[in-house]
Amino acid sequence: MRRNRFTQLSQHPFWAVLIIFAGITASYNANANDDYLMQQVHQFLYEETQTLGEEVVIDLRPPSPHLPECVQPEPFLPNANQAPLGRVSVGVRCGEGSRQVRYLQAQIDVIGNYVVAARDIERGTLITSNMLSERGGNLGDLSAQALTAEEDIVGKVAQRSIRSGSAFLAQYLQAPDLIERGQRVTVIAQGSAFRVSREGEALESGALGDQVRVRFGSREIMTARVASEGILVVDF
Known part of the structure; x- marks a missing residue:
């Protein structure tokens, strides 16, 4: 064979x-x-x-x-x-x-510290540092939307009630509006060698860093960035 x-x-x-x-x-x-x-x-x-x-x-x-x-x-x-x-x-x-x-x-x-509510916080409350406390634990057990640092929480407005001891979730916090629709605002146009300002009317509300439309006179409209309360900036 x-x-x-x-x-x-x-x-x-x-x-x-x-x-x-x-x-x-x-x-x-x-x-x-x-x-x-x-x-x-x-x-x-x-x-x-x-x-x-x-x-x-x-x-x-x-x-x-x-x-x-x-x-x-x-x-x-x-x-x-x-x-x-x-x-x-x-x-x-x-x-x-x-x-x-x-x-x-x-x-x-990750074992570290994170921020939780020190007391019950009602919806619509502007969050301040005395409303917070620190807790240690495994950050991996937190929600992916949890904010762990105080600077990311203070100054925001609660969009729903937050119970004492709870972590702060990004979707339940919102930056407060610094510009209101219809408000008279100052718009600063600035570049490397100039800085001028003029007054206009905000056509929409906006928080810090938001881009909002502003009207000058009856026809001229431009978009500017919210820099502080009543102040918008256009960078050139």
Whole structure:
């Protein structure tokens, strides 16, 4: 009976050693590539979270073994405006020109201090520093919309009642309007070598940093940035 040539060779001790060695080498290369990718992502997450609290614990799940090698990995956060806390998805651009993108999952726990309400706060209340207290814990257990710093809370208006001991959520706070619709306002136009001002009428209300329309006379309308109470600025 004729036997397949590969079968015959594979039964020879020398070829068996080569086949085993090749399998070990491929497995070693895959593990080394995954280890490098994990190190890059872990370092990226550490740099993004080291200022959030006193202690950071990062649990990063390894990539799928079925994915090809990620060459020149460049980690990034898909939602750059949100603090990387709790369960986080981390994007990684791979290859020349970063044409390939894959995602890894991580659990990030940060032990630190955050702000809570020191007493019950009614809807419509302008929040001041004496309404706040500090608490320590795992920031990763908080809602993704939680505000942890006092400067992000003081001066805002509660859009719903907040119970004592509760964290402050961004969607329940709003900056107070510094400009009211129909109000007479001062508009300052400024550039590198000039600064002029004129009075106008606000056509809409706005909080600090908002862009609102202002009317001068009967026809001229322009957009300006709210800088303070009754003051808007146009930068040139």
